[in-house]
C-alpha cells in the first residue's frame with residue numbers, strides 16, 4: 298500500500314527492525330512486547346549468522362506478519378523482494394547493494410519502498426526512482442551490521458535538510474532512548490532500532506522509553 302508522505306512520517310516515528318539473530322528470546326514474544334511499548338512500524342530483517350533461510354524464514358515471516366496485522370502495524374521485509382511478494386507484505390527496504398530501486402518499484406507496485414542512502418547522490422537517485430522513505434545512517438556506532446558504513450552522526454541528515462530534500466527519513470545505527478532525541482531535533486521523521494529493543498530485558502519498556510524520547514522531542518518542532 299503506497300502511503301502519502303504525511304502517513305509515512307507518522308509510521309517512521311519508532312521503527313523496530315528485527316530478525317531471529319537479534320533476539321535473545323522468542324522473536325514472537327519480543328515483537329508482541331515491542332508493539333505493546335508503542336513501535337509504529339516493523340521490518341523483518343532475517344540476516345547474520347544463524348539466520349533462517351527458505352521454509353523456516355517463510356514461516357517466521359508469516360508468524361511475525363500476523364502479529365503485526367493483529368495490531369495494525371505495517372510489515373516491511375528487508376532485501377527479500379520475493380518473500381515480500383509471496384506474503385503480501387506492506388513494503389520492502391533495500392540497500393545500495395540490492396537491485397536498483399526502479400526495478401524493485403516495478404515489482405512491488407505501490408507497496409512501501411524504503412531505501413538506504415549514505416550520500417546526496419544516493420538520496421536523489423532513490424527519490425527519482427520512487428522511494429517512499431530513506432534510511433540514513435549509521436548515526437552512531439552499531440554492533441548489529443558488520444559491514445556498516447562510516448558513522449555519520451547527524452551531519453548527513455543536516456545536509457539533506459539543507460539541500461531541501463523533503464522525503465520522509467529515518468535514522469538508524471546505535472540508537473537508544475538516551476541518544477534518540479537529537480535525531481528528531483535534526484528533523485528526521487523517526488528512529489529505527491534493533492538491539493536497544495530486541496536485546497532489552499523488557500522490549501516493551503525499552504520501546505516505551507524510546508517512544509517518549511522521540512515523541513517529546515517531536516512536539517518541540
Ligand SMILES: C=C1C=NC(C(F)(F)F)=NC1=N
Pocket residue numbers: 312314340342375390392411412413431432433467468469489
Ligand atoms: C540497512 C538498513 C538501513 N535503514 C533501514 C531503515 F531504518 F528501515 F530505513 N533499514 C535497514 N535494514
